[in-house]
Amino acid sequence: MGDSAAENLVRHMAGGFSDARPGDWVSYRTDAGKGRVSFWRFSVVGAEKDALGRDALWIEIELGQHGDLRAPLAQIRMLVARRIGLVGDGVTRVFVALGVDRPQEVSPEQLGRILPPGPEQDDAPMPTDADGTTVRPGTESRLMTHAGTLPAIPTETYQRGSLVQRIWISHRLPLLHLAKLEMPGIGHAMEVTGFGGGARSRMVLPPGNDSKVRLEPQGRPGSSQQGD
Amino acid sequence: MNALGVAMLLSSTTLAGLPSQLPVYPNTVQIQIGDELVIGGEYFRIAYFTTPDPVTDVAEYFFQKWKRMGFPTMVDGHPEEEMIVSAFYTREGLQRSVVLKQRAGKTIGFSTLRDLWLSAHPSTAEELLSPAEGVVWLQNVESRDGVARMQHRTGLIESELGALAAATKKQLSTAGYALAHEATLLRDSGRHQRMEHTRGRRRVVTHLAEVDAGVTALLQTCVGCDAVPDGHGVPPRAEEGGRP
Numbered sequence: 001m002g003d004s005a006a007e008n009l010v011r012h013m014a015g016g017f018s019d020a021r022p023g024d025w026v027s028y029r030t031d032a033g034k035g036r037v038s039f040w041r042f043s044v045v046g047a048e049k050d051a052l053g054r055d056a057l058w059i060e061i062e063l064g065q066h067g068d069l070r071a072p073l074a075q076i077r078m079l080v081a082r083r084i085g086l087v088g089d090g091v092t093r094v095f096v097a098l099g100v101d102r103p104q105e106v107s108p109e110q111l112g113r114i115l116p117p118g119p120e121q122d123d124a125p126m127p128t129d130a131d132g133t134t135v136r137p138g139t140e141s142r143l144m145t146h147a148g149t150l151p152a153i154p155t156e157t158y159q160r161g162s163l164v165q166r167i168w169i170s171h172r173l174p175l176l177h178l179a180k181l182e183m184p185g186i187g188h189a190m191e192v193t194g195f196g197g198g199a200r201s202r203m204v205l206p207p208g209n210d211s212k213v214r215l216e217p218q219g220r221p222g223s224s225q226q227g228d
Numbered sequence: 229m230n231a232l233g234v235a236m237l238l239s240s241t242t243l244a245g246l247p248s249q250l251p252v253y254p255n256t257v258q259i260q261i262g263d264e265l266v267i268g269g270e271y272f273r274i275a276y277f278t279t280p281d282p283v284t285d286v287a288e289y290f291f292q293k294w295k296r297m298g299f300p301t302m303v304d305g306h307p308e309e310e311m312i313v314s315a316f317y318t319r320e321g322l323q324r325s326v327v328l329k330q331r332a333g334k335t336i337g338f339s340t341l342r343d344l345w346l347s348a349h350p351s352t353a354e355e356l357l358s359p360a361e362g363v364v365w366l367q368n369v370e371s372r373d374g375v376a377r378m379q380h381r382t383g384l385i386e387s388e389l390g391a392l393a394a395a396t397k398k399q400l401s402t403a404g405y406a407l408a409h410e411a412t413l414l415r416d417s418g419r420h421q422r423m424e425h426t427r428g429r430r431r432v433v434t435h436l437a438e439v440d441a442g443v444t445a446l447l448q449t450c451v452g453c454d455a456v457p458d459g460h461g462v463p464p465r466a467e468e469g470g471r472p
Binding site: 204 | 315319345
């Protein structure tokens with residue numbers, strides 16, 4: 001994903017989309033410092049049962065360098081089980097388009113390679129004072145954002161007394177409920193720019209008989225591919 | 229600029245598909261070349277315009293316009309040789325470009341629209357010369373203007389002009405063509421030979437030019453050669469796509 005704000009966002013998405021509705025959308029502006037600005041849009045463009053019979057949503061994610069995402073640099077469309085979220089166990093279909101490449105579906109049996117497994121996320125220990133990390137939830141207040149002023153609850157994470165991350169959560173926002181994310185130490189920030197309903201798919205999908213993307217095994221540094 | 233130069237210029241740049249508008253520079257008249265072109269197996273739409281404005285001004289105009297509109301945009305080349313400005317329509321799989329050259333105090337701009345997702349079916353007319361050996365460079369261009377189709381082949385062949393002329397005559401004679409006209413010209417740059425063959429309403433014009441010792445440039449046009457079966461034209465991309 002390239003920057004820490006984006007990585008945080010993906011982690012945030014692993015929590016499931018249980019209250020999301022088809023048509024919901026939310027967009028963000030991320031600033032990774034030194035002029036590295038990018039724009040994201042998340043939208044729910046459909047609902048259906050996945051191959052395992054679970055309630056699932058088609059989530060479309062667009063990433064680009066211009067606010068209106070007229071020509072995104074990356075487009076991803078995923079079928080995500082509502083209660084599982086964006087983890088290996090929750091995603092059963094993925095379409096990807098990078099740059100001007102035609103969108104293609106990722107071979108479903110290989111999805112586990114590109115998504116984090118769910119249980120590890122769930123089992124991750126909460127940060128505690130013992131490792132120098134402190135989490136301080138705040139109280140709801142009014143937060144000014146590019147999408148207007150929203151009621152939001154801040155949660156601050158400190159490491160050895162220094163503020164590492166501040167996340168503002170607003171239940172007014174669909175999908176991720178994320179209003180703002182700040183990482184002062186590295187100058188990264190992410191803020192909601194818009195949200196609403198009525199979203200429709202904007203990704204041109206390949207015909208059903210198109211071949212699917214298969215991932216090449218990644219060679220380990222210093223090891224030979226042969227004989228592995 | 230001769231036809232070989234034009235063909236090489238076009239082949240080094242781009243083609244066509246969905247939003248069908250070509251890039252337009254203000255206060256110029258756009259002259260479209262054919263309707264749809266197939267160059268090197270890719271679909272293009274191409275037009276040209278001229279303007280008294282310098283190459284750099286025209287390049288800056290398109291670069292800023294496309295960037296402002298939010299398209300990934302890039303500029304390549306040098307103002308004194310050739311500049312190319314391109315915008316990428318990532319949702320539609322299209323590349324919109326202008327190729328700019330300075331000529332006789334004017335800027336000549338080739339506006340192109342290239343389809344990055346569709347490939348053309350092989351469509352070379354059997355009448356066009358296909359040397360078995362010595363091919364340095366060979367480029368096919370097919371233009372479709374309504375029902376009219378033209379096939380162009382441009383190439384650089386390591387062969388004597390006389391041998392290529394003989395091969396052309398033999399191939400077309402075998403295909404049932406009659407030699408309607410032939411002329412040989414001696415120019416400073418070398419010997420040129422022009423031949424025109426006909427078969428019914430089909431016409432093949434071949435122009436051979438000595439480029440260097442043992443190297444010949446080939447420019448061949450086949451008018452009315454329907455090498456592409458009906459229904460294999462540019463599919464309307466707007467009607468494609470859909471949901472799984």
